[in-house]
Amino acid sequence: MVKVKTIVRIQEEESRETQNDIFKRHKNTDSTLHPFQQAREYVRALNAAKLEKIFAKPFIAALKDHTDSVLSLARSDKYLSLAVSGSANGEIKLWDLTKMTCKLSMNEAHAGFVNGLSMRGDYFASAGRDSVIKLWSFDGNSEIYNSSMPLNAVDISWEGDLFASCGHDGVQVWDFKRSEPLSEYQWGSDSTTKIKYNPTEFHLLGTTVTDRSIILIDTRANSCLQKFTLKMKSNDFAWNPREPMNFTVANEDTNLYTFDMRNLSEPIKIHKDHINAVTSVSYSPTGREFASGSFDKTVRIFDVRDGRSKEVYHTRRMQWIHAVEFTGDGKFVLTGSDDTNVRVWKAKADEQLKTLMPREQEAINYRERLKKKYQYVPEMRRILKHRHLPRYLFKTRKIKQIQKESEFRKERNRRAHTKPENIKNIKEKSTVVINEEE
């Protein structure tokens, strides 16, 4: 007799044991069962890019308790949910970000602008135009330090009970226990706008000055360490928390510049995209990205290695942004703007905040991978790059584009009519720093 075997399909073998059980899935990777694999994967990638756009809802909440424009923001390095904001009428508010409520409100903390805020451990310091620095604990009690000049910024040191302030006449370093500054640094008659302690070298201070210069100070010595000048004034200064030799400055000329401290002759990266003066910059704790706020009423999020922003946030009601701050978990961005609101944004616009089931997480990971794989395909890039912009921004950007093109054309023509030996190749980076001193 012949030997025979046939396929037997019995439904009972495929059924579930209980109702809550999952169905049996069969997998066969034979390529004849999966025709058009490449094309289908590409369509899946396109869908992933489109889903990213659908889910992109970055705005979370506006904290509306202030009655005047918000000038300064700081977040706690110890408590994830705590942040503090100061406004132009002297109010300081401590926020609980998990509940989106105001935890503590000091209505007459300063007479006039609250220009500087800083938070470390269980304290936060505020500096005002009224020449007063206040060191607050979370119950609302404060110690007062009287400075000799109207103040622009304050920063508490990462180690030891020290803080530094800067104002119209220079920089002062203070001890918590002393009412007089430990040391003072002065240069010329220009005002110092921002001051930041380096997160690893605790003696190192970075400051921006209104005479367009940026100064690095070693507090152990009595004079400035390094000074270099850009074409225009810098508004804010931020150290990269993971690569602490690098820092980024927000400049009045619409750009941000990332420098390596060891080579200040040119920036490592120029970050373009804003169309008006950049007022503030804040690093994510990962050190991979930073957020910047600008007078063009937008927040942009940049990759540290990238010259163009990867995200832009705006709302119709948000006015000039004075301060931005990344939260401690790197998931949110806070902005303080002229319209008296502190706003909370997601750092990744399409991120889902709920707890995800493992399968959901897997699907998201798969989509991310697909997007990465096909990111250079023109259609994908068009979808991924597109961001809606308000009309004034869109128009101005277009004008800038035209200007740039005409400059390029002019340069090209000039080169075409110059002797080859006279043509100079000037890198854009090398034109950023106009003066460097030690």
Place this chain on the structure above:
Amino acid sequence: METKLNAKLATAHKYYRDGRSANYETQILLTQQNGYLEPDEGEKTYKVNQKQLKEIVPEYSSRHIFDLNLSFGPYALDYTMNGTSLLLGGRKGHIALMNWREAKLMTEFHLKELVRDVKFLQNELLFAVAQRKGLYIYDSQGIEVHALKTHIEPQKLEYLPYHFLLVSANNHGFLKYLDISVGKPAAEHRFHFENVNDMKRNPWNGVICVGDARGIVTMWTPNINKPVVRLIAHNGPCKSLAIDSRGLYLATGGADCKVKIFDIRSLGNPLQEYWTEVPCNSLSISQTGLLSMSSLSEVKIWKDWQLEKQKSPYMSHICTSSIADTQFVPYEDFLGIGTANGFSNICIPGSGLANYDSNEANIFQTKRQRQEQEVHNLLEKLPPDTIVLNPHEIGTVDKASEEVIKAEEKAEKEEKERLENEKKKKKKKEKEKKKVKESVHTKKVREKIQDSLMEKKKDKLEQKEKMAKDIQFLMDATADLFDVPKKKKKINEE
């Protein structure tokens, strides 16, 4: 920069290698074995008939060897992707949809019209029928969902599952692609066919193959309005076609009593030629690569037919009447045969793939799973441009020089502009025509025409009434003569 690129390439290669090895490891999961028929020494497999098989195969298989006697044949048939549902279309108008595994009839109706071909769409819920005048789509309850009268007298139907395209060909020389997800035509090709005898899709790349009465096999894609391949296969009509699931081999059966096997990658001379006593009416190839040839009432199944010319078939079967259509059941060891007298299901061990992939075709699909798969398939619907002879082209780098690409782009742009201009011109002409018409038919003229029409109508009505009255009068007058009871009654009442 180079180190960065190298690092990226290295990771890409690593992903590729890891993926391959992971893919290889999944073979452990292929637990089931394909069917087979192994003869003892001196025995021949083709001598085993269905009667004998019925006694030795498992109960499941023997239960499913059956014949249906139906009287509206010859029958065309189609299976769903997962092989669960069977659709029968009798030439005289009988349509039956059944779950053949459970022997459950889902719907049955009679169209009282010629039915040329039937085809399932994305799942068993919808199917298309090529009727005498047009193409119709029905749902699983037998309700007519769409009537597509632009598809005139369709001869053969084919469905491309990943593109959601329904293809119909007719003898007037039209090959039409219909996107069934949006209900719009995707492409329409005009060709010069004598007679569409058979049309099959290449499951690997979605190219449509048409065999016509001149013996020419043409291959079509939706985005090119000429055949991408034109193959003179037979000296006489090409009666039937089949393409294997890997898209490598094409089998054509002609009226010259030959069945030729071609390698699709290098068409030219056939690889093998088989000779049949009577022209082969229907060809089909199973997932594992068995070829069935049917001529008159006999069907022969061949194994390894492409590698070398076989001397004897693997199996054979003789039906009670002439065969119209055959199709192997996906993922099962069965062959469905549509005959002039009905339908028969015969067991061919080793014709189906034992290990299926539930993401592609789930055999025991629940309602929920079917719904979910439909949505996913729709999301991943491929654009018609992805149908090309070599599907691997997608996802590779276009290595053409910059000049070529630019020239192509330019040509494309010009073509677009030209089309737009034509459209604009047409619109303009239409507008002008309308204007002219309106100026001629001024209001007064229109009113006059309308009035005259009304008068004519009135005259006609009056005439009719007059006639009616005359007739009535005559009837009344002559009523007494013929003794009409009704009229008498009336008189009594009065």
